[in-house]
Structures are given as C-alpha cells and as structure tokens.
Amino acid sequence: MTGNTVVEAKNLVKRFGNLQAVNGISFQVQEGEAFGFLGPNGAGKTSTMRMIQCVSPKTSGELRVFGMDTEEHPREIKLRMGVVPQESNLDPDFTVREGLIQFARYFDIPRHEAAPRADELLAFMALEEKKNSTVEKLSGGMRRRLILARALINHPTLLILDEPTTGLDPQARHLIWEKMRGLVDEGNTILLTTHYMEEAARLCDRIVIMDTGKILVEGRPDELVKAHASEYMVEADTSPDVMQCLKRHQIAFDTYGDKVQIFTRDPKEVTRLLLDECSMDGEVTARPTTLEDVFLKLTGRTLRE
Amino acid sequence: MHLGFPVSYRVWKVWRRNLGSFMRTWKVNFIPPFLEPILYLLALGLGVGSFITEVNGVSYSRFIAPALVSIAVMNAAFFECTYSSYVRMYYQKTFDAMIATPLSIEEVIAGELLWGATRSVIYAVLMFPVLLVFGVIDLPSSFLIFPFAVLAGLLFAALGMCFTAITPSIDGLNYPSFLLITPMFLFSGTFFPLSLLPSFIQVIAFAFLPLAHVVRVIRCFTLNSFSPDVLISLAWVLGATLVLSTISIRLMKKRLIV
Ligand SMILES: Nc1ncnc2c1ncn2[C@@H]1O[C@H](COP(=O)(O)OP(=O)(O)OP(=O)(O)O)[C@@H](O)[C@H]1O
Ligand SMILES: [Mg+2]
Numbered sequence: 001m002t003g004n005t006v007v008e009a010k011n012l013v014k015r016f017g018n019l020q021a022v023n024g025i026s027f028q029v030q031e032g033e034a035f036g037f038l039g040p041n042g043a044g045k046t047s048t049m050r051m052i053q054c055v056s057p058k059t060s061g062e063l064r065v066f067g068m069d070t071e072e073h074p075r076e077i078k079l080r081m082g083v084v085p086q087e088s089n090l091d092p093d094f095t096v097r098e099g100l101i102q103f104a105r106y107f108d109i110p111r112h113e114a115a116p117r118a119d120e121l122l123a124f125m126a127l128e129e130k131k132n133s134t135v136e137k138l139s140g141g142m143r144r145r146l147i148l149a150r151a152l153i154n155h156p157t158l159l160i161l162d163e164p165t166t167g168l169d170p171q172a173r174h175l176i177w178e179k180m181r182g183l184v185d186e187g188n189t190i191l192l193t194t195h196y197m198e199e200a201a202r203l204c205d206r207i208v209i210m211d212t213g214k215i216l217v218e219g220r221p222d223e224l225v226k227a228h229a230s231e232y233m234v235e236a237d238t239s240p241d242v243m244q245c246l247k248r249h250q251i252a253f254d255t256y257g258d259k260v261q262i263f264t265r266d267p268k269e270v271t272r273l274l275l276d277e278c279s280m281d282g283e284v285t286a287r288p289t290t291l292e293d294v295f296l297k298l299t300g301r302t303l304r305e
Numbered sequence: 306m307h308l309g310f311p312v313s314y315r316v317w318k319v320w321r322r323n324l325g326s327f328m329r330t331w332k333v334n335f336i337p338p339f340l341e342p343i344l345y346l347l348a349l350g351l352g353v354g355s356f357i358t359e360v361n362g363v364s365y366s367r368f369i370a371p372a373l374v375s376i377a378v379m380n381a382a383f384f385e386c387t388y389s390s391y392v393r394m395y396y397q398k399t400f401d402a403m404i405a406t407p408l409s410i411e412e413v414i415a416g417e418l419l420w421g422a423t424r425s426v427i428y429a430v431l432m433f434p435v436l437l438v439f440g441v442i443d444l445p446s447s448f449l450i451f452p453f454a455v456l457a458g459l460l461f462a463a464l465g466m467c468f469t470a471i472t473p474s475i476d477g478l479n480y481p482s483f484l485l486i487t488p489m490f491l492f493s494g495t496f497f498p499l500s501l502l503p504s505f506i507q508v509i510a511f512a513f514l515p516l517a518h519v520v521r522v523i524r525c526f527t528l529n530s531f532s533p534d535v536l537i538s539l540a541w542v543l544g545a546t547l548v549l550s551t552i553s554i555r556l557m558k559k560r561l562i563v
Contacts, residue, residue: 016563055404056563075311075407083405089398093326102325105318106406154406 004031005067006158006189007052012061014047014213021047023213024061029191031157034184036200036221037193038291039210040299045193046086048210049162052191053083065158079107082156084147084164086193090135096146097122097131100153107154114153121149126175141172148176159183161192165199177203197292207291211299221291229289229297232267235259236274237282245278263289311409318408319416320423322399327424338431342373346439349496361498363528370441371524372495374429374450375457378523379516381428382421382458383486386465387478390417394469400561414557418462418550425458426451442527449526457519460542463549464515470556493517494524511541518542 007029014022022044029035037045050056051063054074063070065077091099097118104114122128125145130138138146144167151159164180165173173196180203184190194200200207201221208218217224236242238260246253246260251270254261264270267286274280327334350366360368393399403413429450436442468481492506493499493516499507510517518538525535 053405055401074409078405078407085401085405087398089402091322091399091402092397093329098325102322103402103406105321106315106403106408108407 005029006031006033006065007035007191008062008064009048009052010062012048012051012063013059014044014051014056015059020213022051025208025210025213025215027208027215027218029189031189032184032187033206034180034190034192034204036204036207037191037210038195038197038200038207038295039193042212043210044213045210046162049086049160049191049193053081053160054078079154080157082151082154082159084144084151084159084161086162086166088143088147090143090146090150092135095132095134096127096138099135099146100150103150104153109154117153118149121152124152124179125149141168144168145172145176148179157188159188159190159192161190163193163195165194165196173199197290197295201291209295209298216298224294225289225291228294230263230265231289232264232286233289233293234262234264234267234270234274234284234286236262236280236284239282242274242278242280245274249273249277263293312411312415315408315412316416316419319403319413320420323417323420324423334427335431338377338428339435341377342370342432342435342439345369345373346435346441350439350441364441366439366441367528368524369496370436370439371527372493372520374432374436374454374527375493375516375520375523376490376495377428377432378425378454378457378519379461379486379489381424382461383465384482385424386417386421386462387469387481388475390421390466391469391472391475391478393417394561395475404561410558410561411554414466414554415550418459418466418553421462421465422455422458425461426454429454436527443529446529447527450523453522453526456542456546457515457522460515460519460546460549463546463553466553467549467556470553470560489514489516494520515542515545 005028007027009028010026011024012022012026013020013024025044025048037048039045047056051058051070052065054065054070054077057071066080068077070077091102094102100118100121101111101114104117105111109117119128119131122131125148127142127145127149130142135143135146144164148161148164151161159180161180165176168176177199180190180192190203192203204221206219207221207224208215209224210216217228219227236259238255238258242260243253243255246262251262251273262270271284271286274284346366346369349369354365357365359365400410400413404410433442433447433450437444465481468478472478492502492510493514494510495516499510499517502510518541521538522535522542525531
C-alpha cells in the first residue's frame with residue numbers, strides 16, 4: 001500500500017425521488033487495496049458503485065476518484081477504470097473476441113493493440129475456445145468471465161466489481177478470486193460488492209457492511225469478526241426446556257428456526273452445560289464465528305424486499 | 306467541456322459499432338432498398354400511372370420517384386432510431402455499457418442519430434441506380450440527394466429518438482408509427498400534389514410534417530426544377546433537425562442518467 005487514496009467519499013447521498021438509497025456515507029479506498037461492500041438487498045451498494053463509475057450523479061456530498069471530482073472529470077476517471085456491472089450488458093451483436101475489440105475502441109485502443117489484448121484476456125479468463133461464439137451461446141458463468149475480461153481491456157488501475165461471482169460455479173469463482181488477488185498484488189485497486197461472506201473474507205483487505213443506505217461497520221474482515229462476535233458459536237436444537245435452562249444460567253442466545261445460537265469464548269463450557277445441565281438430547285455443534293455471523297448479527301435476519 | 310454538450314470525435318465510435326453490427330448482416334440489409342422502388346414503380350408508376358397522363362407537367366412515375374426516396378430516407382432513420390435504438394438501449398443495455406467507458410451519454414445518442422442518418426444515405430444510394438434505370442430522375446442534379454439525405458436522415462432520426470426517449474415500452478413506439486408516420490407518408494405531397502387538398506390542410510402539412518419539406522426539396526433535385534419555396538423547406542429541415550436533435554439528446558439523458 002502506497003498510501004494514495006483512490007476513492008474518497010464524504011457524506012455521499014443518493015436519492016431516487018423520495019427514496020434515500022445512499023444515506024450520507026463516508027469511506028476511503030487506498031491504492032493497492034481490495035475493498036468490499038457487503039449488505040442486504042437494497043442496501044445501496046449498486047447505487048454507490050454507479051456513482052463511483054461516474055454514470056449516476058450524486059445527490060449531495062463529495063466523491064473523488066483518483067483525486068478528481070466524479071462529475072467534473074468523468075472522462076479522465078473512466079479512462080482508467082474497469083467496470084463489471086451487476087446486470088450483464090455484453091454486446092450481443094458481436095462475437096466474443098470482436099466484442100472485446102469493439103469495446104477497446106471506446107477507450108481509443110486501436111485494433112492492432114486491441115486484438116492481442118483480447119486474446120490475452122480470453123486466455124486469462126479461460127475463454128479461448130469460445131472466442132468465435134456469440135454472447136447468447138455462452139453460459140451464465142462464461143458471460144461473467146467475459147465481462148471481467150472486458151473490464152480489463154483498458155489496463156485499468158481501479159476495478160469496480162458489482163457482484164462479480166454471483167451465479168458462478170465454485171471452479172469459476174476460485175478462478176476469479178485468484179485473478180483478482182493477482183491484480184491486487186500487482187498494485188491495482190479493487191472495489192467489489194458481494195453477498196458471499198467467504199469471498200469478502202478471502203479477497204478483501206477491508207470491508208464495509210451497509211444497510212439501508214448507511215455504513216454500519218468498517219474494518220478488516222478478521223478484525224470485524226473479533227470485534228463484533230465472540231470467537232465461537234455454539235448451535236443446538238431448540239426446545240422450551242433448553243431456552244429455560246439457558247436463561248437460568250444467564251447465557252445470552254439467539255433463536256432462529258429450530259436452532260439456538262450462543263456466541264461464546266468458551267465453547268467447551270457451553271457445550272458441557274447444554275449436554276449435562278440442560279439435558280440436551282439433540283445435536284450440539286461448536287464452530288469458530290465467521291463474517292456471516294457478524295453480518296447477520298448487524299443486519300438482522302429479516303428478509304429484504 | 307463537460308458543461309452543456311460534451312460531444313467529441315467519440316460519437317464516431319458509436320457510429321462504428323452500429324456499422325459493424327449492420328455489416329454482420331449486410332446481405333439482408335441491402336435487399337429492401339433495391340426491391341422497394343421496383344415494386345412501387347411497377348405498381349404505382351405503371352399501374353396507377355396508366356390512368357394519369359401528367360401531374361404538374363411530369364409523368365406519374367417521375368412525380369412519385371422523389372417521394373419514394375423521401376419515404377425511404379424517413380423510414381430508414383425513423384425506424385432505426387425507434388425500434389432498433391430501443392432494443393439497444395433497453396434490452397441489450399448497450400448504452401449502459403458505453404457510458405461506463407470514456408463516452409458520454411450525449412456522444413452515445415449523437416452517434417445513434419448519425420447512424421440513423423447513415424441508414425438513410427445507404428438506402429438512398431442503393432435506390433439510386435434503380436430509379437436511374439427506370440429513367441425517372443434527372444442527372445446530375447439528383448446527386449444532390451446524397452448530401453441532403455444526411456440532413457433529412459438526421460431529422461427523422463432525431464424525431465424517432467424523441468419517442469424512444471419517452472416511450473414506456475417498445476409497444477409504445479407503435480403510436481408514432483401509426484399516428485404520425487403513416488399520415489405523413491400519405492399527406493406530404495408524396496403520391497398526389499398537396500395543392501389538391503384544402504388550403505388549411507396544406508398549411509398544417511407544411512407547418513408540422515417534415516416529410517412535406519423533404520419531398521419538396523428532393524423533388525426539385527430529381528426534376529431539376531428549382532423554385533424559391535425550396536429554400537424555405539431547406540431552412541425548415543435544418544431548423545427542425547437542430548431543435549429535435551437537441552431535444553432528443555436531452556430527453557435521453559433524462560431517461561438514462563439517474
Ligand atoms: N434507478 C432507480 N430508481 C429508483 N430507485 C432505485 C433505482 N436504483 C436503485 N433504486 C433503489 O435504491 C435502493 C438501493 O438499491 P441498490 O441497487 O443500490 O441496492 P444494492 O445494495 O445494490 O442491492 P442488491 O444486493 O439487491 O443488488 C433500493 O431500494 C432500490 O429500489
Ligand atoms: Mg446491487
């Protein structure tokens with residue numbers, strides 16, 4: 001990390017009519033960092049990404065990318081940025097390879113430079129065999145990889161990825177993580193949104209968790225787990241007896257579905273207690289807490305519309 | 306440069322994209338321009354025309370020839386910038402992809418309009434030899450059709466783009482097609498002189514129907530007979546093109562930049 005701030009937002013607000021999609025968020029992304037946005041559906045992640053991409057004007061606040069204001073220098077910013085949108089917008093009128101060369105033209109990259117670059121990227125994303133097919137004939141995962149290849153055509157130093165691995169099989173997801181990590185190690189900056197906690201934990205140096213347009217917490221994934229949840233989670237089948245028993249021993253717990261969940265530093269003790277004193281006969285599991293536990297703890301379990 | 310209208314040479318990148326896509330199916334695209342004038346000249350020129358000795362001192366085929374060019378110019382640009390642009394905008398999300406690159410939304414729409422005008426020119430160029438073979442247009446004055454088709458094409462492209470910008474769905478585009486394009490096709494001095502109609506209809510036609518002006522200009526090229534009226538029509542077309550292009554770009558920006 002060189003300490004250069006690539007993206008800087010201060011009190012950033014985005015409104016659609018009466019709906020406040022982004023509600024005064026502030027954050028900084030440093031050069032060479034992988035920075036993740038997590039949050040339930042409708043949290044305002046895509047709205048934030050689109051403002052950074054200079055395709056959606058902010059309602060108020062400040063937003064600078066590469067030190068430039070997004071509304072005063074969109075051209076300069078977009079020239080150095082690669083974008084993977086949440087919704088696919090690959091051009092179906094061209095073959096895979098032609099589409100990449102076509103896209104390069106928007107960046108003033110001449111064909112004789114774009115063609116080898118396209119081949120290189122197709123190899124990078126393991127799509128060489130599909131270079132002459134049309135987009136329609138690609139599977140969903142291949143399309144996602146192609147969009148990623150497209151986002152790299154202009155050698156961007158900042159990548160904005162809105163749910164890059166949604167709908168991918170584990171192989172493709174691992175391939176993309178590996179490629180992303182490689183790009184970050186070369187000094188590029190990545191901003192991504194994701195619903196996969198594992199992805200955030202593996203890939204991101206820092207994350208924020210957003211909900212209803214606000215940033216709830218920010219930090220390194222492992223530190224967030226430490227700060228917001230005890231080290232272990234004990235889960236057991238729930239029953240009125242068990243809940244009574246836990247209350248009696250003054251142990252805090254959550255219930256959802258047919259499980260009780262107990263955050264604890266001492267899983268052995270809690271397990272022993274459940275089995276011996278609460279005379280549990282169902283299943284008891286103890287595991288280290290994860291980012292997902294933190295996420296659910298902070299954003300609740302209600303389903304978002 | 307970002308203030309007002311950030312339009313640069315990049316409009317040609319949008320134009321190039323559409324040309325590339327057009328050329329992938331060029332065979333299908335090139336057939337109608339040949340076929341259409343032949344069908345019309347046979348049916349209307351020879352068929353209907355055999356009942357008509359002369360219209361305003363020229364044969365019926367020579368009278369409708371400029372109308373065929375004008376209608377082709379209108380349809381090519383109007384339908385390119387309505388249905389085709391709508392598909393690119395809404396279904397293919399091509400514009401969304403483009404504005405995430407150094408292109409601005411203004412450039413994307415301006416490029417679409419230029420491409421619509423290009424479709425008009427392509428149509429006019431392909432029809433030209435057919436009309437020559439039928440002997441219904443004069444040379445060399447008819448060559449002026451080509452530069453004028455750029456302007457007239459832009460006009461109809463911009464008109465179409467205005468509807469594309471405000472239509473809630475692709476079906477909504479049927480309204481301007483039936484309620485504007487069809488009457489315009491019939492009541493613009495195309496297949497009979499406007500002077501046959503009551504004068505208030507003539508006034509309405511020349512006030513609101515772009516095709517009426519386009520036909521008047523192109524007719525003076527193909528018949529090689531210039532009159533001062535033509536200058537008024539040229540000015541009308543130029544003015545309307547500037548106004549509608551500006552409006553269409555504004556409306557599209559309003560629709561797409563949220
Ligand atoms: N173009 C728009 N017009 C009106 N409201 C919008 C628009 N785009 C987004 N919204 C609203 O803004 C809020 C935030 O949406 P956004 O797409 O940013 O969420 P998100 O965090 O990306 O969600 P997801 O995880 O489902 O992709 C939502 O309530 C959404 O309905
Ligand atoms: Mg989203």
